[in-house]
Amino acid sequence: MPERPEQDVIVIGGGPVGLAAGMSLAGQGLRVTVLERDGEAVVAGPDVAERAWGRWHRPGVAQFRQPHILLPVGTALLRERLPRVVDALEASGPLRINLVAAGREVPGMGGPRPGDERYDTLTARRPVLDAAFATAAAATPGLTVRRGTEVTGLLTGAEQLQGRPRVTGVVTQDGEELRAALVVDAGGRNSPVSALLARLGGPPPASERAEAGFVYYARTYRAVGDAPAQSPWPLNHHEGVSTIVIPADHDTWSAVLVVSSRDRALKGLHDPAAWERAAKLFPELDGRTDGEPITAPQAMAGLHSRIQRTVVEGRPVVTGLVHVGDAWASTDPQFGLGLSMGMTHAVALADTVAGTGLTDAVELALRFDEVTGRTLVPVYRRLREWDRHRLAEIDAAIAGRPYETDDPGWHLTNALDGVKLADPDVLRAVTEVACMLDSPEGAFSAPGLVERALTLNGGSAWSWPGPSRAEVLAAVEAG
Numbered sequence: 001m002p003e004r005p006e007q008d009v010i011v012i013g014g015g016p017v018g019l020a021a022g023m024s025l026a027g028q029g030l031r032v033t034v035l036e037r038d039g040e041a042v043v044a045g046p047d048v049a050e051r052a053w054g055r056w057h058r059p060g061v062a063q064f065r066q067p068h069i070l071l072p073v074g075t076a077l078l079r080e081r082l083p084r085v086v087d088a089l090e091a092s093g094p095l096r097i098n099l100v101a102a103g104r105e106v107p108g109m110g111g112p113r114p115g116d117e118r119y120d121t122l123t124a125r126r127p128v129l130d131a132a133f134a135t136a137a138a139a140t141p142g143l144t145v146r147r148g149t150e151v152t153g154l155l156t157g158a159e160q161l162q163g164r165p166r167v168t169g170v171v172t173q174d175g176e177e178l179r180a181a182l183v184v185d186a187g188g189r190n191s192p193v194s195a196l197l198a199r200l201g202g203p204p205p206a207s208e209r210a211e212a213g214f215v216y217y218a219r220t221y222r223a224v225g226d227a228p229a230q231s232p233w234p235l236n237h238h239e240g241v242s243t244i245v246i247p248a249d250h251d252t253w254s255a256v257l258v259v260s261s262r263d264r265a266l267k268g269l270h271d272p273a274a275w276e277r278a279a280k281l282f283p284e285l286d287g288r289t290d291g292e293p294i295t296a297p298q299a300m301a302g303l304h305s306r307i308q309r310t311v312v313e314g315r316p317v318v319t320g321l322v323h324v325g326d327a328w329a330s331t332d333p334q335f336g337l338g339l340s341m342g343m344t345h346a347v348a349l350a351d352t353v354a355g356t357g358l359t360d361a362v363e364l365a366l367r368f369d370e371v372t373g374r375t376l377v378p379v380y381r382r383l384r385e386w387d388r389h390r391l392a393e394i395d396a397a398i399a400g401r402p403y404e405t406d407d408p409g410w411h412l413t414n415a416l417d418g419v420k421l422a423d424p425d426v427l428r429a430v431t432e433v434a435c436m437l438d439s440p441e442g443a444f445s446a447p448g449l450v451e452r453a454l455t456l457n458g459g460s461a462w463s464w465p466g467p468s469r470a471e472v473l474a475a476v477e478a479g
């Protein structure tokens with residue numbers, strides 16, 4: 001009889017998704033070890049929000065101090081499946097908002113409606129969110145989190161399926177070998193696990209990486225006096241630039257300018273004075289750059305969308321290993337869906353394991369791929385398609401010509417987005433889709449809704465007036 005490994009599951013990466021997967025699996029009575037490369041102890045106790053924000057060092061998560069919003073679907077999943085995380089977050093003073101609270105107060109939008117509580121969420125700055133996950137994980141029976149432990153290799157067993165590796169454990173930076181029935185890759189968007197897997201040989205996964213992406217220029221503020229009112233809608237698109245306003249805990253918020261990574265002329269936005277000059281051109285940022293800046297404009301580039309599937313033509317290319325969260329697929333951050341997709345994925349993994357057990361590794365791989373394909377791949381594809389059009393549209397703006405496409409889906413998406421603050425039903429439908437609560441087909445299925453929206457739309461795709469790209473460029477270069 002082979003010796004039973006000391007743990008049933010090893011999770012590589014102690015970010016929100018790795019910890020959510022670890023807690024959910026430990027909740028089924030499995031023995032789970034999470035290995036996290038970053039060694040710094042979790043921030044907890046009184047004043048946790050400010051200490052997490054100011055002092056917690058997490059080099060393993062490049063976006064750790066970039067703005068994050070936890071959307072309603074993520075919050076709802078935590079409430080239902082991981083209430084310990086919600087308790088820890090509640091203790092740190094999170095922000096409670098409803099995504100449609102400001103939009104429904106726009107004149108003519110009719111105010112609140114029964115059912116709007118679907119759009120309630122609890123959010124906070126990313127270090128504060130992560131501290132809540134870490135605190136909850138530390139209190140979860142059956143779960144061990146080892147910080148300062150980097151996975152540098154994968155172990156395989158004899159039980160291979162026709163040249164397809166069967167992963168049976170991991171090797172750490174100190175050469176320690178740890179075995180488990182299941183290894184979960186939650187190493188984030190730069191996880192090394194796919195490269196480690198490639199070294200084992202075997203057929204490659206089906207993977208795809210977009211050829212271009214966006215650059216994020218984000219600045220976080222703290223209110224001096226009252227915090228600004230919630231924006232009618234957090235994400236607005238203009239010629240060549242999108243803006244985001246993300247409210248957070250303790251009267252802080254972030255404003256973000258998002259540009260194409262190919263728009264090199266706008267690279268000057270990393271300069272604080274240039275960023276402020278440009279931000280002032282956007283009406284929706286009015287009053288939202290007036291607080292005390294608590295970061296410089298932080299640039300984050302290389303934000304390509306990427307996905308991989310380890311079941312190819314109906315067969316797993318590897319067993320004993322699954323990828324979750326950003327390690328499985330990373331999407332354009334402007335939609336703020338990464339954490340919610342990751343929570344959905346972590347819970348789906350736990351539910352799959354509850355159904356299949358850990359012994360039949362092929363069945364587990366197939367079932368997890370099936371549920372991933374059904375629930376999350378369509379969201380990835382939708383965001384990826386939006387990116388493709390948007391980047392091409394920005395390319396056209398740089399070249400000084402209008403963007404032309406014969407894809408009616410792009411025109412329809414823009415037309416609906418453009419009237420979300422003019423029709424209360426469209427606002428709810430757009431919110432359903434934006435928050436991953438429904439598919440576009442489901443959200444807009446009410447008879448006559450799309451036709452009404454198209455009548456309302458006067459031909460303009462954008463809900464806010466704003467500057468041209470040339471005006472933004474002039475503001476950036478004005479210094």
Ligand SMILES: Cc1cc2nc3c(=O)[nH]c(=O)nc-3n(C[C@H](O)[C@H](O)[C@H](O)COP(=O)(O)OP(=O)(O)OC[C@H]3O[C@@H](n4cnc5c(N)ncnc54)[C@H](O)[C@@H]3O)c2cc1C
Nearest residue numbers: 013015016017037060068069151188325326333336338339
């Ligand atoms: C600029 C930006 C803004 C974003 N804004 C939002 C937002 O508003 N809302 C939202 O929901 N999402 C947002 N996202 C997406 C969100 O950050 C990710 O979806 C989320 O971090 C995924 O969590 P994760 O646990 O999968 O990975 P991560 O948070 O990246 O965690 C991975 C962990 O694995 C560890 N690790 C890596 N390799 C190893 C190894 N070899 N051994 C051990 N440990 C390892 C790392 O140290 C890290 O702790 C944003 C992303 C970016 C880039």
